[in-house]
Amino acid sequence: MVAEKIDGKEVALKVRTRIHEEVKKFQAVHKNFNPYLTIIQVGDRQDSSTYVRMKLKAAQEAGIECKIIKLPEEITEFELLTQIRHLNEDVNVDGILVQLPLPEHINEGKITSEVDANKDVDGLGPANVGELYKKGGNARFLPCTPKGVMTLLSEYNVQVSGSNAVVLGRSDIVGKPMSQLLNQANATVTSLHSRSSPEQLQFYLSKADIVVSAIGKSEFIKGDWIKEGAVVIDVGTNFISDSSRASGSRLVGDCDFKSVSEKASLLTPVPGGVGPMTVASLLDNVIIAAKANFETNFQTPKFTNP
Amino acid sequence: MVAEKIDGKEVALKVRTRIHEEVKKFQAVHKNFNPYLTIIQVGDRQDSSTYVRMKLKAAQEAGIECKIIKLPEEITEFELLTQIRHLNEDVNVDGILVQLPLPEHINEGKITSEVDANKDVDGLGPANVGELYKKGGNARFLPCTPKGVMTLLSEYNVQVSGSNAVVLGRSDIVGKPMSQLLNQANATVTSLHSRSSPEQLQFYLSKADIVVSAIGKSEFIKGDWIKEGAVVIDVGTNFISDSSRASGSRLVGDCDFKSVSEKASLLTPVPGGVGPMTVASLLDNVIIAAKANFETNFQTPKFTNP
Ligand SMILES: NC(=O)C1=CN([C@@H]2O[C@H](COP(=O)(O)OP(=O)(O)OC[C@H]3O[C@@H](n4cnc5c(N)ncnc54)[C@H](OP(=O)(O)O)[C@@H]3O)[C@@H](O)[C@H]2O)C=CC1
Ligand SMILES: NC(=O)C1=CN([C@@H]2O[C@H](COP(=O)(O)OP(=O)(O)OC[C@H]3O[C@@H](n4cnc5c(N)ncnc54)[C@H](OP(=O)(O)O)[C@@H]3O)[C@@H](O)[C@H]2O)C=CC1
Numbered sequence: 001m002v003a004e005k006i007d008g009k010e011v012a013l014k015v016r017t018r019i020h021e022e023v024k025k026f027q028a029v030h031k032n033f034n035p036y037l038t039i040i041q042v043g044d045r046q047d048s049s050t051y052v053r054m055k056l057k058a059a060q061e062a063g064i065e066c067k068i069i070k071l072p073e074e075i076t077e078f079e080l081l082t083q084i085r086h087l088n089e090d091v092n093v094d095g096i097l098v099q100l101p102l103p104e105h106i107n108e109g110k111i112t113s114e115v116d117a118n119k120d121v122d123g124l125g126p127a128n129v130g131e132l133y134k135k136g137g138n139a140r141f142l143p144c145t146p147k148g149v150m151t152l153l154s155e156y157n158v159q160v161s162g163s164n165a166v167v168l169g170r171s172d173i174v175g176k177p178m179s180q181l182l183n184q185a186n187a188t189v190t191s192l193h194s195r196s197s198p199e200q201l202q203f204y205l206s207k208a209d210i211v212v213s214a215i216g217k218s219e220f221i222k223g224d225w226i227k228e229g230a231v232v233i234d235v236g237t238n239f240i241s242d243s244s245r246a247s248g249s250r251l252v253g254d255c256d257f258k259s260v261s262e263k264a265s266l267l268t269p270v271p272g273g274v275g276p277m278t279v280a281s282l283l284d285n286v287i288i289a290a291k292a293n294f295e296t297n298f299q300t301p302k303f304t305n306p
Numbered sequence: 307m308v309a310e311k312i313d314g315k316e317v318a319l320k321v322r323t324r325i326h327e328e329v330k331k332f333q334a335v336h337k338n339f340n341p342y343l344t345i346i347q348v349g350d351r352q353d354s355s356t357y358v359r360m361k362l363k364a365a366q367e368a369g370i371e372c373k374i375i376k377l378p379e380e381i382t383e384f385e386l387l388t389q390i391r392h393l394n395e396d397v398n399v400d401g402i403l404v405q406l407p408l409p410e411h412i413n414e415g416k417i418t419s420e421v422d423a424n425k426d427v428d429g430l431g432p433a434n435v436g437e438l439y440k441k442g443g444n445a446r447f448l449p450c451t452p453k454g455v456m457t458l459l460s461e462y463n464v465q466v467s468g469s470n471a472v473v474l475g476r477s478d479i480v481g482k483p484m485s486q487l488l489n490q491a492n493a494t495v496t497s498l499h500s501r502s503s504p505e506q507l508q509f510y511l512s513k514a515d516i517v518v519s520a521i522g523k524s525e526f527i528k529g530d531w532i533k534e535g536a537v538v539i540d541v542g543t544n545f546i547s548d549s550s551r552a553s554g555s556r557l558v559g560d561c562d563f564k565s566v567s568e569k570a571s572l573l574t575p576v577p578g579g580v581g582p583m584t585v586a587s588l589l590d591n592v593i594i595a596a597k598a599n600f601e602t603n604f605q606t607p608k609f610t611n612p
Contacts, residue, residue: 109442126440130432133439135478136415161501170489172441179497180439183476186501188510191485195467195492203513204494 003267012276035290043073094290095121122138148277161186168212223259327522341596349379400428400596454583467492475520502516519560529565
């Protein structure tokens, strides 16, 4: 079997076009509807700068105003918290995203918990997390990457209910919410992590109809671990050195693309698979936030006293 | 192999004795420390009445004051919410437990979400749930049954890290937090539910070193599905008719006890396994709540202005 490539760029474009249409339609009726996202970047990690730039560009293309606040690496936790509180109080700000990872001296959990639940477009604060894991819960913002993966599976008509699914990785951003969303969609999910043995890895992978890998290990998963016909979603984005490239490096996923594509039925490439979907899901979350904020704070009341 | 019975009563007694000692020690220093639990029971389901009575008795034995508020089946959601708000505001109330299940016309999620996060001794509100699922999260109150199961595993020196674990059921009270606690303890966990097929059930069970069943299906799991030497924790409490009993019924677990005990190395009986641990964990949560409440609201400030 040779896997069909899942075209994340194409699906993401579809989502972003839909969002742009939505914004225009809403603005036609409500002239003062201006979705507005603020991204906070602490320090200047090169990868973070790349991601932030991609988000900015995509937001602008979709008709979303986007401001980037760059803060120095040395900023204290307290100063960063204060900054977030200001944004929480600014009624014009619809969504707040703190680009991760943060410098070591800052407690990430504390920071992501500070973002107002109504502006938490990354879905990482306790209110959103709590709702995500509660049965019949009503999380307003799903974490962007898992949300994007679910959209890909649905766009490619992958049967999730009843499947055996394996998620590699259990981070708050990707692995854990991914397992939860697949479980909610009635897959039987096994969660693998760094303390799972190679034997466990291969046992569960050999049975998996759907594999989502988010571990950040270059070309780690081999084709012969995978079940014939499996759907493989590769979230990993890893740079490896490649002297044939001008930059001296090349982006690869967690999967050994060549051997895995010989066994899988569907496979996301890296780049061009999950990455664009993460950005598209973020924009979707910003629109959800902006509409709710508009209704609460900007809408002309329907009934006014004369 | 014939399984050793896990003696939940004995371990629970140990926990409760520890709690009683703690309360006495703390009271020796702080005379006005009076841990106080309020249980709300809506309607008069027989099983709920039994559980509530057990909790009351255990609390009193451990030196915890316990009040039961019985509300009529027909109470409205609004009235119940109001009741909870009163208890939230009553500084003397350390812990609030709403006995589940609630009548159909009341939204359980809404009710459990209303309990003040600092009094949420069942651990079912969004703040506690959010913390439970966040990496490095700091849930003050773990849901009682899964917390009790972890205590049992630890008391019987079961090696959780590195194991294959299977959890049957994914409810907010038992299955889902159970999977999360086992995952945190570095087991590789598969979550099974009603949409898992019999073939999936048997595949994962045949590999599982640790099985926790919380599905509420009488004697459902058979010995030949289980791996030789597995540790089996049976949370299920199901009544089946038994004409040889005066009551006409008998309590059984989710496991076919006889056949499973021939394959497992350790097995919890029903009754006398998980049930007593649920109660012990509740008392433990009440003490955590009471100490925190005492420090916040009752402790004489260390430095006072003369
Ligand atoms: N394409 C996109 O849009 C995005 C891509 N990413 C990429 O996804 C990857 C994961 O990101 P993130 O979740 O933030 O990473 P983290 O480093 O937070 O988490 C990595 C997870 O992988 C687990 N792990 C590590 N090694 C193994 C192994 N050999 N087998 C199984 N599990 C293992 C770890 O286990 P343990 O918990 O035991 O430590 C951990 O849970 C990275 O490459 C990142 O760049 C991330 C976000 C968005
Ligand atoms: N000993 C104790 O202290 C306690 C005991 N219990 C007992 O534990 C049991 C479960 O309680 P609770 O979690 O509240 O129950 P729920 O009814 O809320 O949940 C039952 C779960 O079991 C799943 N399930 C049902 N049938 C099957 C099946 N054939 N195979 C796999 N999974 C299945 C359901 O799946 P789906 O999600 O798809 O519907 C659901 O997730 C009950 O017997 C209850 O009395 C509960 C609490 C405390």
